[in-house]
Amino acid sequence: MLKNRLMNLCAAIFLLFMMGSTLVDRADAHRVMVFAYLEGEKVHVEGYFADGKKARDSLVEVFAKDGAKVLEGRTDENGLFTFPAPALPAIRIVLTASMGHRVECILDGAGDTLVPGGIKKETSGAALPSAEGAVIEDRIRAIVSEELDRKLAPLAREVALLRERRTSLADIIGGIGYIVGLAGLFMYFKVRGKEG
Amino acid sequence: MHISEGICSPPVLAAGMFLAVAGVAYGTKKIETENIPKVGVLSSAFFVVSLIHIPVGPAGVHLVLNGLMGLLLGWAAFPAIMIALLLQGVLFQYGGITSLGVNTVNMALPAVLCYYLFRGLVKSGDIRRIAIAGFACGFLSLMLSIAAVVLTLLLTERGFLVAAQVILAVHVPVMVIEGLITAFALLFLRKAKPEIIEVGVC
DSSP states (O other): OHHHHHHHHHHHHHHHHHHHHHHHOOOOTTOEEEEEEEETTEEEEEEEETTSOBOTTOEEEEEETTSOEEEEEEOOTTSEEEEEOOSSSEEEEEEEETTTEEEEEEEEOTTSOSSTTSSOOOOOOTTOOSHHHHHHHHHHHHHHHHHHHHHHHHHHHHHHHHHSOOOOHHHHHHHHHHHHHHHHHHHHHHHHHHHO | OOOOTTSSOHHHHHHHHHHHHHHHHHHHHHOOGGGHHHHHHHHHHHHHHTTSEEOOTTTOEEOOOHHHHHHHHGGGHHHHHHHHHHHIIIIIOOSOSTTHHHHHHHHHHHHHHHHHHHHHHHHTOOHHHHHHHHHHHHHHHHHHHHHHHHHHHHHTOSOOOOOHHHHHHHHHHHHHHHHHHHHHHHHHHHHHOHHHHHTOOO
């Protein structure tokens, strides 16, 4: 009798644990995510498993738009890999983590190359016609751009993180619904097949 | 556990898909009408259980429950696992669509193997035997699945320098947890719905 009670208790605790961990800890452990952002002339790449664990010592490969490999490296202790931005309009970053996890993302320079000023734009600074004026303007431009990059880097990181799609409860319930539906459909055809 | 898109070479993907389709066809054929709900329920369990994450090892691991599925479903584990993996791929971006076949085989084949190894012990109905079989089944099926994943990665000739022993050693705690959960689940079923483990093996 006592043994039965104990068994029931164990089973109940087990079921609660299962349900609790499903609903509370919805972090999907088995997916790797990568995001990249520019800071000045450097590209930062961060690899994460979706539960927030850093993807350490993972292979990072950087490709040009045409598929040519630009460079490769490995993430450090914090899942971070930094490299100088290549003078390309866009790069594709592929991260390969352990146990066959792989993910990629694209970093786009939005018309310009990733290195600021890689494509020379016509300066509209007509107010400073002299050569000296142009030099000063260039310096101001560089300082502002550097400052902006520094200030915006955390924001760029946040945006990159937010863009990641996370598993929602709706996904989970939807998936179970699909399985129930498929089982029902299968049953229907099986029974009909028997009758016919 | 879930191999992503673009990791395996096309021959490996094709072989995986071929084996998976064969397994699914055979498994589907063996499902009795009255067992369909059971297949559905276990497929759902497999679908959800991957979200329970255990912080071990470099990649973070999760329960698989393929041992339990093998014991309760036999060959029907193939269709149950494939459908759950497909939905995980579409909804959670786990694994991938092209690697669906490889992933199905890696998880379902050990399940079927464990079914043949341990069904005798489970059918006996003896509480101790069921507990032992459950633990061994959960442990072994996960171990074989991990070995299969490592093997698949080595097959792709992309110079994956994976130390197989290290990966297996890292996963030992998960295998133990998986074994315990499989054993508990079986003991619970023996008490609550004994017909599921006594008769219903497809």
